[in-house]
Amino acid sequence: MRLPTFWGGIHPPQNKDLTVNEEIESYLPKGELVFPMAQNLGAPCSPVVAKGERVLVGTRLGNNDAFVSAPILSSVSGTVKDVTMRMTTPGMLENCVVVENDGLYETAPEWKPLENYESADPKEYIKRIREAGIVGFGGATFPTAVKLSPPPDKKINWLIVNGVECEPYLNCDNRLMLEGAEKVIKGLQLVMRIFPEAKGVIAIENNKPQAISVMNDLVAKLGAENIIVQPLAVKYPQGAEKMLIEAITGQEYIMTALPADVGCIILNVRTVFQIYRAIAEGNPATTRIVTVTGDAVAHPKNIKVPLGTSVRELINLCGGFKEQPVKILSGGPMMGISMRSIDVPVVKGTSGILALTAKSAMLKPITPCLRCGRCVTACPMGLVPNVLEPLVLERLYTRFEEEGGMNCIECGSCTYMCPANRPLTQGCRDGKASVMAMRRKAAAK
Ligand code: SF4
Ligand code: SF4
Incomplete structure (x- = not known):
């Protein structure tokens, strides 16, 4: 039977066998947890707690009343240790609330099932x-x-x-x-x-x-x-x-x-x-499952963790690195973000931590475009990545927009297929970010 699908696309190796049979393991961290205030698409939150305040699981740490936003809640009970700038996954310093975990995991009393939820409005x-x-x-x-x-x-x-x-x-x-x-x-x-x-x-x-x-x-x-x-x-x-x-x-x-x-x-x-x-059940969304995997990880696992847990702790829970990784990504190999440090917290969008050795990372030198067209065939959005990348390098952002660059879904298919190892996806990512920054600047005038 032919199954439904879409036009274009690629077939990269699945490499799911490392954790496919690993049951979800729950982990309750100790010590401090870090909650970045920007964890959703849309308006970031601002801290609504102060240093020294006691918080419970589900206590609001950050909020923004804008329509497109979502509050940041504590995943542990404890005391606010600091409201400060901390390193986050993209390698940037961001405004964070740091909570010292008391290890009790006491939930805020307001968190109860919605009354008569099956018939509620x-x-x-x-x-x-x-x-x-x-x-x-x-x-x-x-x-x-x-x-x-x-x-x-x-x-x-x-x-x-x-x-x-x-x-x-x-x-x-x-x-x-x-x-x-x-x-x-x-x-x-x-x-x-x-x-x-x-x-x-x-x-x-x-x-x-x-x-x-x-x-x-x-x-x-x-x-x-x-x-x-x-x-x-x-x-x-x-x-x-x-x-x-x-x-x-x-x-x-x-x-x-x-x-x-x-x-x-x-x-x-x-x-x-x-x-x-x-x-x-009356539970706030304060945990998530993270697949910690890759050939550099000693014992890859699927782990349920409170948000704010350090990535380093997750790797330690997996027995650490059995071989030195040359590349660590937050997410998978196609759309993941390269990590500069593992001393960053798990956030709402952390689906995986992937640590690859030199053998599987396949880092190869970037060479000039061969005009082979493989990136064009692979692109599920019908874009021409080998045209978009030079436009971004030359900062021709209007042309980038005209060529449909803003429609790029950053799927990584073009980069994966490119025999010249051109950083095509990163080019589109940079181009989109620059166009968005220009639009924000224009709107602010
Ligand atoms: S990353 Fe963008 S340009 Fe590249 S294949 Fe995906 S959608 Fe197309
Ligand atoms: S796949 Fe790479 S080498 Fe081939 S056309 Fe695209 S950018 Fe050029």
């Missing part, structure tokens, strides 16, 4: 989702309450749960589907109360047969009407919004539109899981 769900600090846990970190509040004229026909996890090496979503499937389905059912006319789809790449089987069995057992489990062809980047919409609905999706413009809302599996926990 769905508007209460959206309020709770925002209060719980829920964002897109697939890595995009877009505030979920905003995603679930489309303009009234947009009719939502599809609620797509993204269980694709097409990024090589990562298994945090796969393991969650195996170990927390019921809460994923029940979370989707709650979201379907907000959009009662929508069809629920749990989309999973066909390389996760166990997850597909578990989900199918539970959908049947729970009598989850109007929810289907849809296996998809294994192809990168199948989990990107555009590719997912095209594969599931069969309609073309233009990047300048929002998914809601074509009747779709896409939520990562962990996001839906957290929605259930926040509404039905």
Whole structure:
């Protein structure tokens, strides 16, 4: 049977075997935890606590009343040690709240299940989702309450749960589907109360047969009407919004539109899981699962950790490095961010830590473009990466925009395919950042 998919894309090695059978291990750290105030797409938070203040699990540490934002909550109980600049994953100093953990993990009393949650007004769900600090846990970190509040004229026909996890090496979503499937389905059912006319789809790449089987069995057992489990062809980047919409609905999706413009809302599996926990169980979204993997790691694992835990602690929990890594990424090899230090905290968008030795990192010298066109064939967005990169190098940002550079989803397919090892994705990333900075500057005038 031919499975749904999208045009273009690539087939990088999966390398998921290192952690695919590793059950999720829970870890409760001691000592200090660090909470950067910028953890979501949109407006960053400002600290709302002061040094010396006692906090509990779920206490608000940072907030921003802007529509597109989500609060930062404490994942531990303890005392605010400092409000200061600390190093974060991109290698930048950012405003952070530092909490000294008392090890008691006492939850703030306001965190209770939503009363009569199964029949509650769905508007209460959206309020709770925002209060719980829920964002897109697939890595995009877009505030979920905003995603679930489309303009009234947009009719939502599809609620797509993204269980694709097409990024090589990562298994945090796969393991969650195996170990927390019921809460994923029940979370989707709650979201379907907000959009009662929508069809629920749990989309999973066909390389996760166990997850597909578990989900199918539970959908049947729970009598989850109007929810289907849809296996998809294994192809990168199948989990990107555009590719997912095209594969599931069969309609073309233009990047300048929002998914809601074509009747779709896409939520990562962990996001839906957290929605259930926040509404039905009264838990704030203060933990996440991180896949710690790569051939430099002694014992790769999938670990559930409180947000704010140091990446170094996670690596130590995996037995440290068995070989010196030459590259450490936050995320997977295709879309991950290169890390300058492991003394940074786990944040809402940390899906994986990947440490690679020289053998697997395949660092090769950058050579001039051969005009082979492989990057063009690979690009799922129909862009011409070998044209975009020189435009960014020459700071021709208007031309970069005209050539569609802002539509780049930073999937890494072009870089992966390039025999000259051109940093094409980084070029697009830089180009997009420069254009956004120019737009902000123009708007401020
Ligand atoms: S140009 Fe952007 S969207 Fe196209 S392959 Fe490269 S990273 Fe992906
Ligand atoms: S794949 Fe690399 S070498 Fe080939 S055209 Fe693109 S940038 Fe040039």
